[in-house]
Amino acid sequence: MAKNYIQRGDTLTIPAPAAVLSGGVVIAGDIKGIAQGDAAAGVPVDVATRGVWELPKVAANAFTLGGKVYWNATDGLATSTASGNTLLGVAVEAAPADTASVKVRLSGF
Known part of the structure; x- marks a missing residue:
């Protein structure tokens, strides 16, 4: 495996662009996905990008x-x-x- 590999990318941890509840849609630029937990704006949230x-x-x-x-x-x-x-x-x-x-x-x- 290449040494610069980080992850599959199916779930990304990003700062929530706005307050979001678990299961809510998150759009941050071209990243689109579903929040895997509740988060206030600016707080890290796991976002599923597939499924x-x-x-x-x-x-x-x-x-x-x-x-x-x-x-x-x-x-x-x-x-x-x-x-x-x-x-x-x-x-x-x-x-x-x-x-x-x-x-x-x-x-x-």
């Missing part, structure tokens, strides 16, 4: 299998609207408009 996660979504939005899922940081909800939002990953199953959540495979980076 499939169930996240709350905009009620009116429907997702198809493999459809892109964006994160609306203002509302704290997954959305199908790309404009002004951050690409989070893809839906791993359909989520009709009348459901409260969508299962998302994180895109990583």
